[in-house]
Amino acid sequence: MTTASRPFVPHAVGTAMPRPEGPQKVRGTARYTVETPGSDALYLFPVQAGVARGRVTAIDTSAAEALEGVVAVLTHENAPRLAREADADHGVLQSSTIHQHGQYLAAVLATSSESAREAASLVSVEVVEEPHAAVLDEDSPDLYTPEALVVGVTDDTRGDPEAALAASAVTLRRTYRTPMEHHQPLEPHATVACWEDGRLVVHDATQAVSWTRQALAAAFGLDESDVDVVAQHVGGGFGSKGGTHPNTMLTALAAQAVPGRSVRYALTRQQMFDLVGYRPATVQHVALGADREGRLTAITHDVVDQGSKIGEFVEPAAAFSRGMYAAETRRTTHRVVPLDIGVPTFMRAPGEAPGSFAGECAMDELAIELGIDPIELRLRNEPEVDPESGLPYSSRNLVACLRRGAERFGWADRDPAPRARLVDGWWHGTGVGSASFPVPRFPGSEATIRATGTGDTAGYTVEIAASDIGQGARAALTAIAADALDVGVERIDLRIGDTAFGPAGPAGGSAGTTSWGATIVEAADRFRDKYGDHPEDGDEADAHTPDNPWAGEYSMHAFGAHFVEVAVHADTGEIRVPRMLGVFAAGRIVNPLTARSQFLGGMTWGLSAALHEESVLDDRFGHVVNRDFAGYHVATNADVGTLDVEWLDEDDPYVNPMGTKGIGEIGIVGVAAAIANAAYHATGVRVRSLPITLDAFL
Amino acid sequence: MKLDLTLTVDGHHHSLTVDTRTTVLDALREHLDITSPKKGCDHGQCGACTVLLDGRRTLSCLSLAVAHDGAEITTADGLAPDGELHPLQQAFVDHDAYQCGYCTPGQICSAVGMLDEAAHGAPSVVTDDLTGDVRLDRAEIAERLSGNLCRCGAYAHIVDAVEQVAR
Ligand code: FES
Ligand code: FES
Numbered sequence: 084m085t086t087a088s089r090p091f092v093p094h095a096v097g098t099a100m101p102r103p104e105g106p107q108k109v110r111g112t113a114r115y116t117v118e119t120p121g122s123d124a125l126y127l128f129p130v131q132a133g134v135a136r137g138r139v140t141a142i143d144t145s146a147a148e149a150l151e152g153v154v155a156v157l158t159h160e161n162a163p164r165l166a167r168e169a170d171a172d173h174g175v176l177q178s179s180t181i182h183q184h185g186q187y188l189a190a191v192l193a194t195s196s197e198s199a200r201e202a203a204s205l206v207s208v209e210v211v212e213e214p215h216a217a218v219l220d221e222d223s224p225d226l227y228t229p230e231a232l233v234v235g236v237t238d239d240t241r242g243d244p245e246a247a248l249a250a251s252a253v254t255l256r257r258t259y260r261t262p263m264e265h266h267q268p269l270e271p272h273a274t275v276a277c278w279e280d281g282r283l284v285v286h287d288a289t290q291a292v293s294w295t296r297q298a299l300a301a302a303f304g305l306d307e308s309d310v311d312v313v314a315q316h317v318g319g320g321f322g323s324k325g326g327t328h329p330n331t332m333l334t335a336l337a338a339q340a341v342p343g344r345s346v347r348y349a350l351t352r353q354q355m356f357d358l359v360g361y362r363p364a365t366v367q368h369v370a371l372g373a374d375r376e377g378r379l380t381a382i383t384h385d386v387v388d389q390g391s392k393i394g395e396f397v398e399p400a401a402a403f404s405r406g407m408y409a410a411e412t413r414r415t416t417h418r419v420v421p422l423d424i425g426v427p428t429f430m431r432a433p434g435e436a437p438g439s440f441a442g443e444c445a446m447d448e449l450a451i452e453l454g455i456d457p458i459e460l461r462l463r464n465e466p467e468v469d470p471e472s473g474l475p476y477s478s479r480n481l482v483a484c485l486r487r488g489a490e491r492f493g494w495a496d497r498d499p500a501p502r503a504r505l506v507d508g509w510w511h512g513t514g515v516g517s518a519s520f521p522v523p524r525f526p527g528s529e530a531t532i533r534a535t536g537t538g539d540t541a542g543y544t545v546e547i548a549a550s551d552i553g554q555g556a557r558a559a560l561t562a563i564a565a566d567a568l569d570v571g572v573e574r575i576d577l578r579i580g581d582t583a584f585g586p587a588g589p590a591g592g593s594a595g596t597t598s599w600g601a602t603i604v605e606a607a608d609r610f611r612d613k614y615g616d617h618p619e620d621g622d623e624a625d626a627h628t629p630d631n632p633w634a635g636e637y638s639m640h641a642f643g644a645h646f647v648e649v650a651v652h653a654d655t656g657e658i659r660v661p662r663m664l665g666v667f668a669a670g671r672i673v674n675p676l677t678a679r680s681q682f683l684g685g686m687t688w689g690l691s692a693a694l695h696e697e698s699v700l701d702d703r704f705g706h707v708v709n710r711d712f713a714g715y716h717v718a719t720n721a722d723v724g725t726l727d728v729e730w731l732d733e734d735d736p737y738v739n740p741m742g743t744k745g746i747g748e749i750g751i752v753g754v755a756a757a758i759a760n761a762a763y764h765a766t767g768v769r770v771r772s773l774p775i776t777l778d779a780f781l
Numbered sequence: 782m783k784l785d786l787t788l789t790v791d792g793h794h795h796s797l798t799v800d801t802r803t804t805v806l807d808a809l810r811e812h813l814d815i816t817s818p819k820k821g822c823d824h825g826q827c828g829a830c831t832v833l834l835d836g837r838r839t840l841s842c843l844s845l846a847v848a849h850d851g852a853e854i855t856t857a858d859g860l861a862p863d864g865e866l867h868p869l870q871q872a873f874v875d876h877d878a879y880q881c882g883y884c885t886p887g888q889i890c891s892a893v894g895m896l897d898e899a900a901h902g903a904p905s906v907v908t909d910d911l912t913g914d915v916r917l918d919r920a921e922i923a924e925r926l927s928g929n930l931c932r933c934g935a936y937a938h939i940v941d942a943v944e945q946v947a948r
Contacts, residue, residue, distance in 0.1 A: 101874050108882030109870035109889060111817025111857040118816040196811060197800045269821045269829060269932045270883040318819070318883030319932050352822040553881030553933050676877045680935055684880055687934025712826035712930060719927040720936040721920075 089608055091740040095562035095572045099676035103557050103577075104316070113316045116288040117273040117349040124275065125154055127337055127348035128199035130189035130206045131357065132181045135215035135423040135705025139179040139188060139208055146205040147191055152198035155340050156206065158189045163339045165332075166304025172358075172393050172426050173302055175333045181210065182393050183425045184217075184705040185357025187329055190337045192346060215423035217705035219389040221366045223420045226387065232399040232417065233433075234523070239405060239471070242412030244372075247381035251372030255449045259369065259441035260772040261400075261755075262697040263389060264362040265355065265707070265715060266430050268552075270318020272359050273349035274334035278342045284311045287331055290320040290550050291589030292582045293527075298327035299335055307582075315580045317552040317590075321688075322429035324552065325591045328359045356710040360428030361698060363389035363398045367441040372410075377455045377463045379410035384442065390419035394426035403438030403752075406640065407519060408446075409466035424705055429591065431688055432748035435520055436755070440773060443516040443756030448769065451499070457515055457760070458485050458494065469638035477637035477737035480668030481517055484644040487731065488515070488666040492646040502767035509650040509659075512765025516753030518643035518667075522744045524631055525588030525598040530606040531625040532568070534618035535576070541618055542574050545606075548587035549579040549599045554747055555677030556595060562673055563600045563741055567607030569616065588628070593641075593745020596673060601739045602628045633737040641669035641744040645686070645753045648724075649761035656777030660690055660758060661724040668731045670744035678746055682728045685750015691718035693755035697774050786850040790815055791859025799846050805854070806830045806841035817856035817886045821930070828929030831887035831894075832856050838894025840928075857886030860893065869893060872942035880933035888929045892943050895925045899947075917947040 107113035114120075144156040162176035175187050189206050193199035216223070229237050248254050268288075275286040283305060289295045292312040300307045317324060330350055338346040350359070365388050372381035384404035388397055401415035430436070450457035465482055468475050489495065497513055498504075504511040528547060535542040545564045549556045557577060565572040578584060588598040606626035614622045633639075648662040665686050672678045695716035698707045709715045735742050755773055762780075763769045770779045782801045787794065790813065797812050806823070809815040809832075818841055821829030825843040832841045833855040841854075860867040869889055872878070879885045899915040907924045908915060915921065922943050923936065931939065 101877065104882070105874040105879075106861075106864070106866060106870075108879060108885050109857065109866065109873045110861045110864075111819070111886030113882055114816065115819070115883065118810070120814065122814070195800065196807060197802045267932055268881070268883075269827065269930065270819070270881065271821070317881065319881040321932075349820070352824065352826070553879075553883075555880070677880075680877045680880050680933075680938060683937050684934035687936060691934075711824055712822050713824070717930060717932060718934065718936075719930060720923040720939065721927040723923065723934075723936045726937045 091566060091604060093566055093671065095565045096673050096741060097671065100558045100562055100572065100674050101676060102555060103561065115270050115316050115318050116275060116286045116314065117347055119275045119286045121345045124345035124347045125192040125194060125341060126196040126199040127334060127346050128191050128203040129187045129333065130203050130208065132184055132186040132188055133704065134181060134210055134212045135184045135217055137181045137210050137212040139181065140211055141209040142189060143207045144189065147202035150198055150202045150205065152194040153191060153202045154194065155192045156189060157337055157340060162336055165302050172329055173298065173332050175329050175336055183423060187333050190333055192337055192341060215705055217422050217424050217700050218702045219364045219420055221387040221420065226418050226420050229395060229397045229417060229419050232397050232402060235399065235402055238416040240414045244381040244383050244412040244414045247412040248370055248372040251380050252375045253373050253452055254370065255445060255452060256370045257445055257448060257771060259367045259444060261365045261437035261440055262773055263364045263700065264430060264692065264696045265698050266321040266323035267355055267715065267717060268319030268321055268323060271350040271352060271355055272324065272328065272330050274331045275345055275347040276335040276338040277345040278338055282309050283335060285335060286313045288317050288324055289314045290317065290324045290552050290591050292548050292550060292580060293586045294589055295327050295331060296582045302332055303335065312582045313580060314550055317550055320552040320590065321431045322433065322591065323360045325589055326360065326428050330358060352712065353710045356698065356707040358425055360426060362430035363427040365398055365400050365437045367400055369441050369445040371445055371449050373449060373453065377453050377460045379408055379464050381412045382408065382410045383414040385416045387418045387420060389427065390421045391424055391426045392421045396427045398427065398437060399434035400438035400441065402434045404442050405471040406469050407442060407517065408464035409470055413470065432520060432751045435748065435752040436692065439516065439518065439753045440755045443753050444759050444771065447514065447760040458489055461485060461517055472638050474636065474638040477633065477639045478733055478735040479640065479642060480731055480733055481642040483731055484642055484666040484668050487729065488644040488646050488664055491729065492664050494646065501764050505653060508653050510653055510765040511648065511650050512761045513646065513648050514757045514761030514764055516645045516757030516760065518645060518749050518752035520593055520641050520745065520749040520752055522597065522639035522641060522738050523592050523594045524601065525592065525594050526628050528587040528598055528602040528628045529585030529625060530602040531584065531623060532606045532610045533623040534620060537620050538617050542576055543568055543570065544576045544578065545603060546578045546584040547599050547603060548582055548584040549595060550590040551579060552590045554590060554595065554681060555674055556590065558677055559596050559673045560599055560603060564603050564607065567604040593747045596743055597739050597745060598628055600741050600743065602626055604740045605629045631739065637737045639738050641667065641746065641749045643667040643749050645757040647757045647761045649758060649765050651762060651765045651780050656780035658694060658762060658775060658777060663724065664727040665750060666729045667749060668733045669746045669749060670733050670735045670738055671742040672730055673743055679728055681746050682750040683726050685748065686726055686754055687718050687723055689751040689754020690723065692773060693758040694774050784847045786847060788852055788854060790854045791856055801847050803846045804842050805844040805846050805849055808846040809841065815856060817858040819883050819887060828891055829884050829887040831890040831929065833890055833894055838891050857889045860889065869942065869946050872945050876938045876942040878938040878942040879935050884929060884931045888926065888931065888939055891926055891929045896947060919944060922947065
């Protein structure tokens with residue numbers, strides 16, 4: 084694999100472009116998965132387990148089957164067999180064993196949604212319950228050491244941090260806690276599946292049509308070429324629509340029972356708390372050792388994660404501390420407590436979001452201990468090279484973000500004294516938190532470029548199975564393709580969201596634009612090598628994602644700094660965030676219009692995590708109690724104060740031909756810490772557990 | 782039990798037979814294939830299903846279709862007859878007041894209804910003067926649109942867009 088040989092000259096890239104699909108979205112005519120036309124589609128409604136562990140001993144579907152409009156009722160006794168016993172999570176309706184609350188035990192197919200739902204309520208299930216554990220206890224005897232993180236090793240130790248901590252002039256040891264959180268994209272997960280002549284055609288609300296295809300092909304024993312997966316418009320994902328979950332499997336399985344007929348299933352909001360992943364709770368022990376001038380001598384960050392017995396996902400929260408600041412010694416570890424609950428998964432900035440809450444609060448606490456300004460403390464510990472890999476950074480502008488943010492926010496006048504500003508009954512304070520997120524590239528995408536028409540006015544069809552989950556892939560990839568082909572955006576016809584266009588990496592890991600963009604640039608380069616800039620109608624070239632030749636030479640990360648003002652009501656403890664500023668250094672920004680939305684969205688997520696979000700598990704049944712938007716709070720419009728965003732010009736020639744770093748996740752990293760730090764500054768009360776609620780201040 | 786009813790949706794007349802349990806939202810989406818209003822929660826907690834029902838913003842998931850026989854419904858699609866975007870819709874596009882777009886038709890119907898409420902002097906919880914004209918500053922807009930969740934977190938841009946049109 085080569086990299087593109089032409090320099091990438093940005094014209095469309097860097098220019099604000101409204102989303103091409105914008106008019107459809109504001110009218111509501113952009114179709115999301117469950118809206119896929121098809122009038123004879125059957126509605127699926129599931130029956131779910133009410134216990135966390137056990138066995139189905141009897142299941143009676145006769146009353147459900149007798150209901151008008153019901154076409155089929157599937158259970159583990161009559162459902163088609165899957166090709167293999169996939170992870171228990173994907174092996175829907177294959178056995179009588181219950182692994183988690185909410186597990187699918189049966190599925191009703193009916194001609195109307197009302198009938199399907201009523202029939203599901205008529206299925207009677209007898210269950211033998213078995214003992215279970217659902218709530219994270221960090222002293223659990225079941226605690227284990229996972230083999231590896233998704234990226235990187237489980238544990239990493241440099242030098243002798245305990246000796247360094249013992250010898251440090253100042254030592255800080257703290258424990259921070261973050262809760263279980265659920266993604267809750269506003270479009271519930273949904274699937275429409277149909278079997279036609281042995282082929283499986285699936286519309287799925289997914290961040291990765293290719294991954295969904297792989298998972299379905301494996302489960303049903305099909306060649307990938309016999310599975311089509313389409314996702315044109317996806318109503319948010321944030322990680323939950325990355326992996327394939329049991330709902331997609333169930334819909335495809337049920338459709339197998341009614342060949343030639345479409346089956347559609349959109350989860351209820353309540354079901355969204357059962358089976359489509361979550362961010363696991365963490366307990367994080369952090370220790371910092373420093374000399375009197377604030378130079379770190381030791382960092383330790385030891386994490387215990389909530390986990391599942393069904394499948395493993397490790398929230399890599401300590402990984403945040405591997406690269407953030409310089410220190411001679413360091414230890415980061417991850418342990419997992421496996422529980423009888425669903426499988427956790429990636430959620431916006433997995434690892435960095437909870438890890439930065441601990442890491443950046445600890446830096447604030449150390450700054451206070453030392454009597455050093457928290458920004459100054461960070462500047463004093465800026466590493467020369469990546470402390471984890473020892474590699475130089477392709478670009479690292481954390482210091483510039485902190486300085487620029489301090490200037491714009493008005494940090495210089497800040498009086499560090501806590502509980503010193505009472506205005507109209509509200510305690511006011513300000514806080515800061517740093518952000519970092521890696522720049523990965525997913526291999527394995529494929530792009531095809533085809534000329535339509537001839538000569539100077541030729542159009543270019545650009546096909547890649549990318550997903551637009553709201554991040555703005557249609558606009559961004561159109562701009563990248565236009566610049567790579569050196570033509571105007573109006574000549575690009577971008578087609579995405581369909582496995583017909585070959586394999587592609589996911590909209591995830593802040594790597595979509597990098598991975599798909601680099602692939603499109605490579606294909607454009609080959610196209611121009613082959614046909615020049617005056618192609619004939621039908622000329623075509625394709626390419627796979629090129630490797631990044633600099634990958635082993637440089638450490639690649641985006642950086643940022645968050646500044647917030649917090650007000651806490653002196654009598655009620657109500658906490659508000661009137662002002663937030665995020666300054667980012669994230670390479671070249673492809674589309675300033677949509678990029679701002681991504682940063683704002685990330686910051687709003689950070690606010691929401693800081694003040695609102697917590698999934699509460701009931702230990703008796705293993706389910707989330709606050710299982711809707713009335714119980715699981717996400718930030719509303721009125722919760723958001725003045726948000727300010729700025730990004731620095733950053734020229735990074737190593738990340739990819741476009742010079743871009745991902746921006747989907749960095750906006751959330753460090754926000755909760757900045758808010759907790761500001762809340763301390765406002766009130767003198769240090770909150771080390773999320774979400775920060777008013778009782779902490781009373 | 783099923784009943785017959787008529788609905789006028791975005792200027793088009795429809796006769797349909799629905800289950801008495803069918804909501805206005807499901808009547809639109811599942812019977813008439815009008816999918817502009819979205820289902821985010823089905824419980825009146827997210828606002829994605831907001832339509833203008835007889836001129837007022839209404840959560841269509843909390844309204845039973847049979848209770849609205851003969852109603853006039855406007856969806857976000859109906860605000861753009863012949864594809865000509867309503868000024869609010871154009872402002873949403875210009876300010877990028879969305880990401881995934883799933884909350885957007887509801888946000889827009891809600892904002893249209895809200896502007897009308899404000900024009901008629903309806904106060905909100907953040908209105909200081911309960912008797913004078915309503916001045917729609919950012920806090921008023923945010924408050925009045927807080928029944929419409931946006932999980933993508935586009936609120937800041939939504940307020941920008943609505944503020945531009947409210948001026
Ligand atoms: S779908 Fe009606 S309020 Fe959520
Ligand atoms: S734009 Fe995605 S929920 Fe609002």
